[in-house]
Amino acid sequence: MTQLDLAIRGGTIVTASDEFSADIGIQDGRIVSIAGRIEGAAREIDASGLLVLPGGIDSHVHISQPSGPDVVMADDFASATRAAAAGGNTMVLPFALQEKGTSLRACVENYRKLAEGECYIDTAFHLIISDPTAIVLGQELPALVKDGYTSFKVFMTYDDLVLSDKQLLEVFDVARREEALVMVHCEGYDAIRFLTTKLEREGHIAPYYHATSRPQAVEREATHRAISHAEIVGVPIMIVHVSGREAMEQVRWAQQRGLPVHAETCPQYITLTADDMKGLNMDMSGAKYVCSPPPRDVESQQAIWEGITSGVFQTFSSDHCPFRYDDPKGKLTPNSRTSFRWVPNGIPGVETRLPILFSEGVSKGRITLQKFVELTATNHARIYGLYPRKGSIGIGFDADIVLWDPKLTKPIRQADLHHGSDYTPWEGFDVTGWPVTTIARGRVVFERGHIVGDRGAGEVLSRGKSSLI
Amino acid sequence: MTQLDLAIRGGTIVTASDEFSADIGIQDGRIVSIAGRIEGAAREIDASGLLVLPGGIDSHVHISQPSGPDVVMADDFASATRAAAAGGNTMVLPFALQEKGTSLRACVENYRKLAEGECYIDTAFHLIISDPTAIVLGQELPALVKDGYTSFKVFMTYDDLVLSDKQLLEVFDVARREEALVMVHCEGYDAIRFLTTKLEREGHIAPYYHATSRPQAVEREATHRAISHAEIVGVPIMIVHVSGREAMEQVRWAQQRGLPVHAETCPQYITLTADDMKGLNMDMSGAKYVCSPPPRDVESQQAIWEGITSGVFQTFSSDHCPFRYDDPKGKLTPNSRTSFRWVPNGIPGVETRLPILFSEGVSKGRITLQKFVELTATNHARIYGLYPRKGSIGIGFDADIVLWDPKLTKPIRQADLHHGSDYTPWEGFDVTGWPVTTIARGRVVFERGHIVGDRGAGEVLSRGKSSLI
Amino acid sequence: MTQLDLAIRGGTIVTASDEFSADIGIQDGRIVSIAGRIEGAAREIDASGLLVLPGGIDSHVHISQPSGPDVVMADDFASATRAAAAGGNTMVLPFALQEKGTSLRACVENYRKLAEGECYIDTAFHLIISDPTAIVLGQELPALVKDGYTSFKVFMTYDDLVLSDKQLLEVFDVARREEALVMVHCEGYDAIRFLTTKLEREGHIAPYYHATSRPQAVEREATHRAISHAEIVGVPIMIVHVSGREAMEQVRWAQQRGLPVHAETCPQYITLTADDMKGLNMDMSGAKYVCSPPPRDVESQQAIWEGITSGVFQTFSSDHCPFRYDDPKGKLTPNSRTSFRWVPNGIPGVETRLPILFSEGVSKGRITLQKFVELTATNHARIYGLYPRKGSIGIGFDADIVLWDPKLTKPIRQADLHHGSDYTPWEGFDVTGWPVTTIARGRVVFERGHIVGDRGAGEVLSRGKSSLI
Amino acid sequence: MTQLDLAIRGGTIVTASDEFSADIGIQDGRIVSIAGRIEGAAREIDASGLLVLPGGIDSHVHISQPSGPDVVMADDFASATRAAAAGGNTMVLPFALQEKGTSLRACVENYRKLAEGECYIDTAFHLIISDPTAIVLGQELPALVKDGYTSFKVFMTYDDLVLSDKQLLEVFDVARREEALVMVHCEGYDAIRFLTTKLEREGHIAPYYHATSRPQAVEREATHRAISHAEIVGVPIMIVHVSGREAMEQVRWAQQRGLPVHAETCPQYITLTADDMKGLNMDMSGAKYVCSPPPRDVESQQAIWEGITSGVFQTFSSDHCPFRYDDPKGKLTPNSRTSFRWVPNGIPGVETRLPILFSEGVSKGRITLQKFVELTATNHARIYGLYPRKGSIGIGFDADIVLWDPKLTKPIRQADLHHGSDYTPWEGFDVTGWPVTTIARGRVVFERGHIVGDRGAGEVLSRGKSSLI
Numbered sequence A, B, C, D: 001m002t003q004l005d006l007a008i009r010g011g012t013i014v015t016a017s018d019e020f021s022a023d024i025g026i027q028d029g030r031i032v033s034i035a036g037r038i039e040g041a042a043r044e045i046d047a048s049g050l051l052v053l054p055g056g057i058d059s060h061v062h063i064s065q066p067s068g069p070d071v072v073m074a075d076d077f078a079s080a081t082r083a084a085a086a087g088g089n090t091m092v093l094p095f096a097l098q099e100k101g102t103s104l105r106a107c108v109e110n111y112r113k114l115a116e117g118e119c120y121i122d123t124a125f126h127l128i129i130s131d132p133t134a135i136v137l138g139q140e141l142p143a144l145v146k147d148g149y150t151s152f153k154v155f156m157t158y159d160d161l162v163l164s165d166k167q168l169l170e171v172f173d174v175a176r177r178e179e180a181l182v183m184v185h186c187e188g189y190d191a192i193r194f195l196t197t198k199l200e201r202e203g204h205i206a207p208y209y210h211a212t213s214r215p216q217a218v219e220r221e222a223t224h225r226a227i228s229h230a231e232i233v234g235v236p237i238m239i240v241h242v243s244g245r246e247a248m249e250q251v252r253w254a255q256q257r258g259l260p261v262h263a264e265t266c267p268q269y270i271t272l273t274a275d276d277m278k279g280l281n282m283d284m285s286g287a288k289y290v291c292s293p294p295p296r297d298v299e300s301q302q303a304i305w306e307g308i309t310s311g312v313f314q315t316f317s318s319d320h321c322p323f324r325y326d327d328p329k330g331k332l333t334p335n336s337r338t339s340f341r342w343v344p345n346g347i348p349g350v351e352t353r354l355p356i357l358f359s360e361g362v363s364k365g366r367i368t369l370q371k372f373v374e375l376t377a378t379n380h381a382r383i384y385g386l387y388p389r390k391g392s393i394g395i396g397f398d399a400d401i402v403l404w405d406p407k408l409t410k411p412i413r414q415a416d417l418h419h420g421s422d423y424t425p426w427e428g429f430d431v432t433g434w435p436v437t438t439i440a441r442g443r444v445v446f447e448r449g450h451i452v453g454d455r456g457a458g459e460v461l462s463r464g465k466s467s468l469i
């Protein structure tokens, strides 16, 4: 055996099913041996006292997306992947968003260009279909699936993105034929418009009313509708960012009927509530928490935990969608003060996803270490066609590994973060359990609080077929 | 006490809660006394051995509605009310259907003109809102509610009638403000179009595929959507013609959450199945059973019975929507042979509703006599603002009474019916329990198999507020 | 027509389905006419402004039952029926309790003797089976059913009453064969003993721990067990005194499966909570609220209302089981201070059942007048084989009528009550809607706050077969 | 590194979460290395084309238990463990059954003696508590838990084993305090006795009526009761051998309420039905399928699959309980012909559990390979305190490994089996996917259809605390 490039020694390896102490040998960016004792590597990292986990995969992040006139997203591919690595991730899956009237292929090429040469860790794109014309459905989409864009997201709301039920059914039908996975953003457009108009007429324009304008019934209805459409077409779907009890119960109901309905949830739905958006009158600080679906209440947090522990949810993602707060191109765009409707919609989270779930889940005894790995890495790899290259620790896998200190306790602080936003919704939030070293394809990207990897080392990958198909 | 016009003697009076033997005294079209023995009336009817029931009210019938180019509905107001009376009814509630681009008020006046002077029994109109413009919502509808048009139906499907979710929410909102009751036809337009196109492409054009094109999931989805919209607006609704287990379970789920969601079902959903639409290739006889939602299967019939006995359903109506079969202006319109899509959609049922429910429900021991009265008369009167003038037997009520022979057994035969269709979907269906005499406002309209009432004796009534509001 | 004994004039008659204004004519204790205007009776009662309701029937009261050494029940048949009449009732159904080792027939005769000549209104006995020997099951019980004792209660707890599962099954099997109705007290004996011992060991002996010793899970388990046994045997059952969400959901689940499972609830479960049993240390005032099952919490009150409005419950009874409070033979028996286990178990309620349900239900808009009549009179008559003699207002019914002032507002006060207890659990509870005159078989028993009927005027009746069989 | 004892080369390693190709190095009975290529071991096994799985652990087998007068169980520890190894298992967990009136400690010692020196693979004992005296609960049980008997089974039926509810609660309470896991056999004793007596009286004595005497409602009731008792005490439980939809739904209901209720199912419940017990009159061949709970119907098989795929079940065991068929000391004991009640109750299955689940689950596409490993090995090890010594493939684990040929297709034949029974309930059942080599603690026990291991090589192990505690 030729010399190993790297050995990780003395740690406790954790996979989605197991846990044992062993050393790991790495060569050419891949894991080549796991044994009680591995010596003679070019470099050794001492992992004693640490957990050795598959690097986090965040399958739901938004980077460099257009976000309305005069609004700019706070992260480009360099800053987003840097932040991701600092948060224990070795891969992120952003979206290539089709703008209405444009070619899907061209859109994909544009996003690739933005990403290539910029990323610290590997990435791969989902598509967002906003304009399912006959050409898109009949030609571009099938060709892109064959090229490795094997998942796409559709929206049931937002002026520029909403698909009609007819269009949803047609996209689902293409996904069925091409064996791609559809991710669905479930909130009902017309109900939101109805409530928004009503609230604005009543003078309720503060950020807090963002939550009032999209109550759980709105999300639940759209969830039921998406499930029904998928059942009618006969296709698996992934319901993304489920926020509360009512949508969760629809997913569970579908799963119990044996339908291939899968679901994702996010840190905001186990830690924040709609009350975080409150502020006196037009105190704008609530804008920091404006995202969709909005955080609900404590009872819904409980429901999301039920869903996590009982297997309703397969993935836990960040839905990272970063804006700056104190910035006219961010949350405080002039329009924001005229109505919650115009507040840039999204929160940063790629860097804090793993510590939040570890702390609230593992450290507080709600979930096992195995469940943590499954929800944050393995299932993302399987579901989005990256397995067995990514998502676990085994012979032949990419050496995507994060060393984790389960005892390290410190609050989340914006000052410590690497993302492009000027704030974090979790400022001061206490966390027990932090990543200390992130290794991507055998190279250390982040250690002791610092980014040490190279911009451009991350690649844009094609993906295979989802395990859900 | 001045002399009574009519006494009904020796029968067993049944109301929605009670049952006892007594005579009934009638004067000026109203019930004025109930006692052990009433003598000296101008006319006496011997009801010994018979049940004395409140006359049936059928709150869901279609009469003289435009039904597409070159298609003609088989009943006008004279024939429909004649058939209704022969089937034990003393009142029907047809629809005044707004055509797109027309005034709701004008539409109502047109329908009134068609009805006035023609009816054998009383009628009152629901509205159908197909074009909820600002004027309709802001002016016509509120004014019409004040004039006694206190209920209206909206559609979630059909090219000419479908409302968008936004429009549904706005109509619901007006209903909430004006205290009117909305009836909702729950089938999802886009899913039906998607499936219809698919079936036609596959060459599946026979009448049977009508059912395939609108499966239970399509009705269930729309039912959930309607419930959600009503919950968001905060308004009671009536889900009409629930056809199977899946929609029924949505209604029950809503009711258990405490939402004011009410529901109706019909004879076709406890007696017919989708298989009745079958026929070899384009054997068109299946067209006789084409209605929407389509009949389902035996398991769903069981579910509908569960809903009936456990209180999920408040009303049992016919959804009478009559066409002739062997007629180029009826089911065999030339277009019908090109696709199920063009088969005139609806079946006749106003004359057979009560015998079918009595026979399948009361005679077979599934429901009590009281439940029969509640589902066929009392609840219709309460829910559509006719109570306490209509719907029961008590002092002061209109003398709308049907004498019923619970032992009379004979099959349903088109030859015996009075409706305008040239067939009945229940030809040969065995029934135990038939109406023998129908009395409307104190006048005998139907007896011993013959219509003896006067055309024009029935009036078009205004209605008060629904008991559900 | 010979002269009427009594006319009730000008009131609004309410039945379980209807409501209209009319006079009522009464002769020989029965209703003989209902009409717009009835004149010439020997006596007239002016009911203008009042509701004319079927007299309340309380199918669950305990009178003169042995209740442990040195404890005496606070009501005999005279005082209990006097209180019942003052509370708007015209009939009560107490229990004849078999003591272990004794003959059921002898037990019945003893209770009859206690009742005969004492009652102000009619009564009829349920049996309590505590010792289902071969003779009891094979001979006494069948004979007693034939004699009109058509219902019996069995207990799943209490040292002297508990039946084993085998015995329950055997009693159910006799009920099935003899077409009698079994009422089941559902709390699990062993679990209560287990928890009671545990609490006593921990020094938790105050009245409050009565509730802790029989949590909802204990009632839910026994409810599920009783339902399963009834399903196995194939017999309808009545689950009495359902107290909270968990047992209610079991009943609803059974009903949705189509099982003939019926249920009763009581005033304590919509108005009291376990906290009412609280007191500092051994402050004994909590003993006033000790009954089984114990009142739960506000959430369970909500669940009971759901069950009432959606039809899960068929009857609303008092479970009147009266003791004096400040009395060594009542709640303050010396043993009570040594453990909640010894606190005489039961609360008085026969006089306050109807005002509480009217006020909380009808006056607060939760239920209709019709539902009130159904839950308090009509269903009791039907279910316990007294219909059509009792339970409604119609020709031929006993003239059992209560005149009700729906606007009269005053609090419940022990000083105003007629029962034998020295307190009421509802002292100071505000009520809108009170009975003002009670008429039993045509004779006024209670009016203007005073008992005016005759001791002994009430009879002990036999009953026919339950409508649930 | 000293020389390896054994290398398994070229196979595909599968764990409960992962799957990758690698070699495995074994030394001193443990796995010491996993790598792309491992050479130089004393012995090499070529696993190319095979799956390399953790050896099966069967946590529910009965061996050498007393089974009634003149009835003898068909397996002793030698034959049972030999059969287990031939079926791909590397460990079994039999029961040490306390007979009433005897010491638990003595019972354990007796069983150990029967096992020691006899076993081909490792074993460990659960206890069966049939006589929970004060000494057993207060002294023997706590001491035995400390000695590594960390799980025990209790029965809700069987004359010699049934515990009262009080006893169940007390055993649960000890389990809670001592942190042991209780396994519960959920069938209701009294209901079975009631039905058995009834069937026998009706002359229904053939083996088939075994199923009739213990219908799903009997199992469901006991399951609900066990869940409730566990909830009241506050202790996790394992419901063993869940057989059908109704019990499964109780477990799911409990899990959704967040209760720590876990469940096991078995091959008979996905492959057999009650009809297998049928035979003309007293054709005794149905006796071959008599076990408790009895197999149900096809719908229940579907429900069990739903439970398997959605995570309701944590373990899949055999409930191996072997008797000979054509043997007066087996199924054909003279008593068997007098009533199903006396048919020796149980079926052999330790050798066929893994092939059946692999074939029906993995080969037919219902479950993943990972789920197979989880249900047959990893979860057994975790739940019964054997992890991380047993249950997976990782560094430091016992080298308990089975090589599996996923393509090998052949029917199950008694002629090929190694157990002590003279029949298998699955004679002729087609299976795709068979074990080819079983390696226990690094030694080959079974290969190419032959047992090659040594009697006595297996040890009786102590166990640690369950992961469910």
Ligand SMILES: [Zn+2]
Pocket: A185, A240, A241, A292
């Ligand atoms: Zn989204």
Ligand SMILES: [Zn+2]
Pocket: A060, A062, A319, A321
């Ligand atoms: Zn997103």
Ligand SMILES: [Zn+2]
Pocket: B185, B240, B241, B292
């Ligand atoms: Zn319709």
Ligand SMILES: [Zn+2]
Pocket: B060, B062, B319, B321
């Ligand atoms: Zn219609």
Ligand SMILES: [Zn+2]
Pocket: C185, C240, C241, C292
């Ligand atoms: Zn009781």
Ligand SMILES: [Zn+2]
Pocket: C060, C062, C319, C321
């Ligand atoms: Zn009681």
Ligand SMILES: [Zn+2]
Pocket: D185, D240, D241, D292
């Ligand atoms: Zn067992």
Ligand SMILES: [Zn+2]
Pocket: D060, D062, D319, D321
């Ligand atoms: Zn067993």
